[in-house]
Amino acid sequence: MATxxxxxxxxxxxxxxxxxxxxxxxxxxxxxxxxxxxGCDTSQCGACVVHLNGEAVKSCTTLAVQxxxxxxxxxxxxxxxxxLHPMQAAFREHHGLQCGYCTPGMIMSAVDxxxxxxxxxxxxxxxxxxxxxxxxxxxxHNIVKAxxxxxxxxxxxxLQQAAE
Amino acid sequence: MYAFDYHRPTSARQAADLAxxxxxxxxxxxxHTLLPTMKMRLAGPTNLVDLGQIAELRGxxxxxxxxxxxxxxxxxxxxxxxxxxxxxxxxxxxxxVIGDPHVRNRGTMGGSVANNDPSADYPAACLALxxxxxxxxxxxxxxxxxxxxxxxxxxxxxxxxRIAFPVPSQAAYAKFRNPASxxxxxxxxxxxxxxxxxxxxxxxxxxxxxxxxxxxQALAQNFAPEALNGIAAPEDEMNSDIHADAAxxxxxxxxxxxxxxxxxxxxx
Ligand SMILES: Cc1cc2nc3c(=O)[nH]c(=O)nc-3n(C[C@H](O)[C@H](O)[C@H](O)COP(=O)(O)OP(=O)(O)OC[C@H]3O[C@@H](n4cnc5c(N)ncnc54)[C@H](O)[C@@H]3O)c2cc1C
Ligand code: FES
Ligand code: FES
Numbered sequence: 286m287a288t289x290x291x292x293x294x295x296x297x298x299x300x301x302x303x304x305x306x307x308x309x310x311x312x313x314x315x316x317x318x319x320x321x322x323x324g325c326d327t328s329q330c331g332a333c334v335v336h337l338n339g340e341a342v343k344s345c346t347t348l349a350v351q352x353x354x355x356x357x358x359x360x361x362x363x364x365x366x367x368x369l370h371p372m373q374a375a376f377r378e379h380h381g382l383q384c385g386y387c388t389p390g391m392i393m394s395a396v397d398x399x400x401x402x403x404x405x406x407x408x409x410x411x412x413x414x415x416x417x418x419x420x421x422x423x424x425x426h427n428i429v430k431a432x433x434x435x436x437x438x439x440x441x442x443x444l445q446q447a448a449e
Numbered sequence: 450m451y452a453f454d455y456h457r458p459t460s461a462r463q464a465a466d467l468a469x470x471x472x473x474x475x476x477x478x479x480x481h482t483l484l485p486t487m488k489m490r491l492a493g494p495t496n497l498v499d500l501g502q503i504a505e506l507r508g509x510x511x512x513x514x515x516x517x518x519x520x521x522x523x524x525x526x527x528x529x530x531x532x533x534x535x536x537x538x539x540x541x542x543x544x545x546v547i548g549d550p551h552v553r554n555r556g557t558m559g560g561s562v563a564n565n566d567p568s569a570d571y572p573a574a575c576l577a578l579x580x581x582x583x584x585x586x587x588x589x590x591x592x593x594x595x596x597x598x599x600x601x602x603x604x605x606x607x608x609x610x611r612i613a614f615p616v617p618s619q620a621a622y623a624k625f626r627n628p629a630s631x632x633x634x635x636x637x638x639x640x641x642x643x644x645x646x647x648x649x650x651x652x653x654x655x656x657x658x659x660x661x662x663x664x665x666q667a668l669a670q671n672f673a674p675e676a677l678n679g680i681a682a683p684e685d686e687m688n689s690d691i692h693a694d695a696a697x698x699x700x701x702x703x704x705x706x707x708x709x710x711x712x713x714x715x716x717x
Contacts, residue, residue, distance in 0.1 A: 287455050304455035304497070307484075328485045329630075331551060340525075340554045346484050347555065350455050351477070351501060394550070416631065417549025 289349045293318070294362030308352050309333045309344035312359055320360040320389045324419070331418030334390040334397075335359045341397035343417070360389035363396070371438035372396050372431075381431030383422035394418050395432040396439070404440035406433055450484075451493035459502050461585050461608055468606035471496040476608065478521060478560035481552050506559065506610055511536050514616045517583075520559025520609040525550070527558060537578070539620040539638065539713070543570050546624055548631050559609040565657060567598045567688065568632035572658040574622065575612060576649035577638035583611040598657045617642050619672075621712035623705040625652075627692055634693055635701040639709040645669045648706060653698040655688045664706060672714055674707035 290299040293316060300315055312318045312335070323345055324332030333345040336358040363370035372395050375381070382388045398406065398414045406414075411432045412425070420428060458464040468474050475494040477483060478501070486492040500506055506521035509530050516536045518527065527533055527544035534541045547553055547561075547570050561571040562582060575582070575591040582589045585608045594602045603609070617640040624636040633652035640647050646668040651658045667676040682702035687695035 303452065305450045305452055305487075307450075326485075326488055328481065328552070331549070334551055341551050342554050343551045346481055348455075348477075348480065348484070350457075351480065351499065353457075397550070414550055417551045 287350050289353050291349075291352060291354070292356045294358060302349050304348065304350050306349045307345055308335070308337075308342075308347040308349050308357070311349035312344060312357070318359050318361050322386055322389055324386060324390075329417075329419065330387070331390040331394060332387050334393040334418065336393060336397060339400070341394050358393075360393060363392070370396070371442050372399070372435035375435030375438055376428075376431045379427050379431035379434055381423065381428045387418060387420040387422075391415070391418050391420065391428055391432075395435060398432065399436045399439050404436040406436050408433070450487045451490060453494055454496045455499065456496065457499045457502050459504075461503055461505055461610055464498050464500060464503060464608055465585050465606060467496075467498045468608075474498060474606070476500055476563075478563075479523065479556040480560075481548070481556040482560060482564050482566065500559075500608070506608075509533060511616075516540075516614045516616055517611050518558055518614070519611050520562075521557050522559075524548070524553035524556050524558070524561075528553065536616045537614060537620060538716070539622050539640075540574055540578075540614065543574055543622040543624070543636075543638070546570070546626065546631075552631075558612060562594075562612060563601060563603060563609055565595055565599055565601050566632070567654065567657045568627070568630075568634070568636075568652045570622070570624065570633055570636055570651060573633075573636050573638040573649040573651035574614075576658055576660060577640045577647045578614045578617060578620070579640075579642075579647055580615070581613040582609055583613060584609050588613075595658050600657070615642065619713040619716045621709045621716065623709035623712065625701055625705055635698055635705050637702065637705040637709045639668070639706065639713050641668075641672055641713060646672065648709070650682070650702055650706075653682065653687050653702050655686055655695075659686075661702075661706075668710060672710065674710050677703065677707055677710070 286301045287304045322332035324330035328346040335344045411429045474496040477497045477499045507519040510517045524544045524547045580591045582594045620640040622638045625634045627634045635652045682699040684699040687698040689695040
């Protein structure tokens with residue numbers, strides 16, 4: 286067993302885990318944060334993307350012990366006080382999802398793109414930056430629209446961005 | 450994934466000591482090759498020695514005509530480093546097309562070089578730039594380091610600490626990505642130095658990354674795509690799989706080398 290201490294969505298958690306526990310298993314099975322999904326076993330789909338110390342990572346390809354002492358934000362950590370994060374709201378508004386399986390990873394990636402590149406994102410940038418996120422349903426068009434709109438909305442809602 | 454014991458040393462010395470204690474041991478860097486392999490149960494080390502907390506394995510330094518990059522430096526750090534952009538912009542551009550943003554946030558240069566995947570990008574840069582692979586025991590020239598698919602000069606328990614790249618006058622990397630995996634179907638790195646030209650090809654060769662001396666000599670005479678007319682990659686030494694057959698890969702070597710030369714030549 287190994288001990289892991291993390292800050293997840295603002296809360297400190299400490300647990301003894303089998304070292305082979307993946308970060309996504311720790312989030313889903315130990316913490317019951319089931320918003321982070323597993324869509325593949327080849328590290329390619331991005332359904333499992335969370336933020337670790339401010340960077341978007343695939344939690345299916347990170348051991349929980351590697352994240353020790355780190356700060357993790359999952360999809361559950363975005364909404365503030367019952368109000369959707371602007372990127373979540375944009376996905377709803379622009380129909381950026383169908384079955385929703387890829388959506389948590391898409392949104393965590395999208396927020397990361399805005400954090401790195403700012404709110405003015407052209408279509409080409411969004412498509413290139415979403416390379417690590419696969420969607421079987423939408424054909425991506427509405428996802429791209431949602432990310433562009435969500436990015437603008439994030440710039441208009443600085444308080445919520447700071448909270449993340 | 451099979452069970453293992455996990456160790457987290459804070460110096461290369463400690464890591465080497467740990468490594469010498471266990472028979473079935475693997476170093477863990479970014480984990481973006483090793484963990485997928487372990488999840489598939491294609492690898493099952495009984496001990497993992499995590500290099501993630503070793504400060505001396507990080508960092509990017511320019512001194513004179515050498516750019517030295519710590520083994521645990523992540524692809525995204527190389528892509529965004531002002532020092533790399535200034536000294537060898539082609540290397541930053543290469544790092545920027547590895548995998549996807551999430552892979553680049555975890556995967557490391559040392560892990561990629563140690564792994565020597567036949568379709569990985571960094572081996573082409575190391576070989577074309579005549580890099581030196583620095584380990585906790587010795588310095589290894591890239592020409593001696595890469596020894597065929599997934600095979601390197603590293604001994605059991607040997608740790609790559611840094612990679613030292615001579616700064617070229619002009620260089621570029623041209624990559625034809627496999628659209629599904631993002632790895633190189635064919636990638637060519639071309640580097641021009643005061644005393645000659647070196648190039649290396651990844652993705653294509655059935656024995657891993659390789660140089661083509663005939664192309665290097667032609668480019669040393671005339672650093673332009675036309676210099677390559679009449680020189681072809683040997684089809685019988687190319688890899689063939691469901692993504693591309695040997696003839697296609699051989700053809701792509703010519704195309705990507707010309708593109709890399711063009712891009713390098715247009716650099717001031
Ligand atoms: C979806 C996906 C797409 C990818 N696309 C690309 C791509 O386009 N191009 C590309 O080049 N790569 C690609 N990769 C691979 C990625 O770059 C890996 O991160 C990299 O090859 C391995 O680096 P790592 O730090 O993750 O090493 P790990 O997976 O941790 O380790 C790999 C191997 O190297 C050994 N090792 C690690 N560090 C050292 C060291 N310092 N000294 C000695 N041995 C060491 C380990 O023991 C292990 O055997 C992709 C990976 C994924 C998951
Ligand atoms: S679950 Fe598919 S990349 Fe993590
Ligand atoms: S909405 Fe179904 S996978 Fe993207």
